[in-house]
Amino acid sequence: MGMTDHGTDREPGHGAPPGNEEGRPRTDWVVYGISAVLALALIFWGAVWTDNLSTVAQNALDWLLTNVGWMFVLAATGFVVFSLWLAVSKYGRIPLGQEGDEPEFRTVSWIAMMFSAGMGIGLMFFGMAEPLEHFVNPPPRTDAPQSEAAVETSMATTLFHWSLHPWAIYAVLGLAIGYGHFRRGRKQLISSAFAPLFPKGRGEGPAGKIIDILALFATLFGSAASLGIGALQIRTGMQEAGWIETLGTSVLVMIIVVLTICFILSAVSGVAKGVQWLSNINMVLALILAVFIFLVGPTVFMLQLIPTSIGVYIQDFGQMASRSGATGGRPMEKFLSNWTIFYWAWWISWAPFVGMFLARISRGRTIRQFVAGVIVVPSVVSLLWFAVFGGVAIRDQQNGKNPYGDGSPEEITFNVLSDLPWAGITAVVVMILVAIFFVSGADVSSIVMGTLSQRGSTHPTRWMVIFWGAVTGAVAAIMLVIGGDEALNGIQNITFIGSLPFTIVLIVLCVALAKDLRDDPMMRRQRKGEEVLEDAVVTGVREHRGDFELALRPSSNDTAADGEDAFDADPFDRDVGKS
Structure with a gap:
């Protein structure tokens, strides 16, 4: 998946369409310098004083969950309400571009690219693990473990984490960047979307640089979390296939090194068609795997889960959106930190990367079309995906085969596949899918970090891309190492802490976008x-x-x-x- 652009560094000027005037990338040494120093300091801290970083991260997480966890819960639902309101309001007919611009991509291609941009690696990792986890251990104050009611709750909770909320987060940032870039002619920077709130309508100066630094850090932690999760699943798959005997940290680090080298080469090669070709192969492989599991698994049960999941999701939406430690105590806080708040942090950390990509491919679409496509279509795909993968895992558990095992999320997928035909082949397919999903997405995230470091350039220099690619791999390794035996915990802790500041940025961004749209020429007319x-x-x-x-x-x-x-x-x- 490559990312190109027509954009430039033009100043806002009556919404003139950006041209193709970008010159040699110029590094913003304040944004790049501060971000690089802080990232390298974190890596050094984790490498030299691993236990100390682990303790500090856990203590910080505990404090933040107790005192500001509510902000994540409210903000995520607020983004859903805000984006849907934009779509149905009078602002919905405003185009992301000049009036009369035709969409750059056909609708089918646009939808396909949206899906490839979002959360492929997460769907592979949690596709079976999350529904089964909520079935065996339902959220506090809900249903009895492994009961019939727990099936409904597990699917509704999974959809709550993977449908409207994540894509609304992406939609808010994508709208702000696409509108400012294509309609107002601003730079393709996160800070440029805040222009309505700055003097003279420009998102430059110290405040703008702070915003871009926070966006860069959010992207770094989100990409590192994906790399860490991918490494966990590939390591387990290698053991299941008999390629390795131990599950030590050294194996994880080796996998991270290999994946990092692959996506750096992909990012600097400039062979966008090759990356797109790999992405298309991955989409076909994912579809084949899903169809195979659908046919050899409990097909009727999966189909029955679709209407059930929709109904219970709608019925329990208010309850799921209002879960907090105030009513569930420590068990609820633990559930939120392991699942809901971790997801909100992960999606927010991916927002700069996915938002910029969605904006890039959506020129000529109206706000209404953008929101409908970005939120509804991926939500339907998530519903079908979890009905198939979650359905086969839950039914396997109900049949007494216990794919849940010791509860390790990275092992559940391979435990379920071992109970299906052609287990060896499907295990290899899963590892290939995870690897390519990561490589085809992480190359773009490293380019986005280069873009933020070089004043919005859509073609950052190779050394900049290589630097941020290497840093992403190093941060992923630190995340896994500080988690110790519970490597996923280290990923969750650092992701949450790193995404918190950018959550505030997104909240303020909604204010800036609303003000921008109110002053749109179409609205003035x-x-x-x-x-x-x-x-x-x-x-x-x-x-x-x-x-x-x-x-x-x-x-x-x-x-x-x-x-x-x-x-x-x-x-x-x-x-x-x-x-």
Whole structure:
């Protein structure tokens, strides 16, 4: 999956479409320097004082969950409400581009690219593990373990984590970047989306640099979390296939090194078609695997899960969105930290990367089309995916084969596959899928970090991409090492802590986007038209006692001059006529 762009570093200018004028990338030494120093300091800390970093991270996580965990819970649902409101409101017809621009990609291709951008590696890792975990150990204060009711709760909880909420987070950032870049002509930087809140409408200066640093760090931790999760699953798959005997940390580090080298080579090669080709192969492999499991697994049970999951998800939405330690105590806090809040942190950390990619491929779409495509389509794919993969895992557990084992998420997938035909082949396919999903996505995330480091350049220099690729691998290794035997815990702790500041950025971004849209030329024309029409009606009622009609006619030269004075402040407003 490659990412190209028509964008440039033009200053905002009446929404002029960005051209193709980008010159040699210029490094922002403040953004890059501060981010690089802090990232390298974290790596050094984890390498030299591993136990100390692990203790500090755990203590910080405990404090944050107790004191600000509520903000993650509220913010995630707030993003869903905000994005859906934009779609159904009058702002929904505003295009991401100039009026009259046609969508750059056909709808089918647009949807396919959206799916490849989002969460392929997560779907592979948690596709069977999460529904089975919630079936065996339901969320606190819900149902009895492994009961019939627990099936419904497990599927509803899984969909809660993987449908509307993550894609609404991506949609908010994608809308802000796409609107500012294609309609307002701003730089392709996160800070540029805050232009309406800054003096003179520019997202530059110290505040803008802080925003880009936080976005860069969020992307770094999100990519590292994906790399760590992928390494865990590949290591387990290698053991299941008999390729390795132990599951030591050294094996994880070797896998991370190999994957890091692969995605760095992919990112700097410039062979976008090759990466896209690999991504397409991966999508076909994922579809084949899903169809195979659907046919050899409990097919009717999977189909029955689809309407059941939708109904229970809608029914329990309010309850799931309001879960907090206030009502569930310590067990609820542990559940939230391991699942809900971890997911919200992970999705938020991926928002800069996925949001920029979604913005790039959505030029010419209206806000309504964007929100519908970005939220609804992937949510349907997630529903079908978890009905198949989660359904086969739950039914396997109900049949007494215990694929849950000791509860290790990275082992559950291979435990389930071992109970199906062709287990050796499917295990290898899963490892290939995880590896390519990561390589085809991480190359773009390293380019995004280069973009943020080099003033919005869509083609950052190779050394910059290589640097952030290597740092991503190192941070992933530190995440896994500080987790010790529970490697996933280390990933969850660092991801949450690293994503918290960017959560605040996203909340403020919603304010900036709302202000930007309210001042959109299309909205100004609409308000002006309403004012002109209202004035005309009032005048007609007063002067003609309601017996009048409105007509359009050419204005006189004097009136035309007055109209130019009134509307030349913004060329978009010239479409407004006089009655």
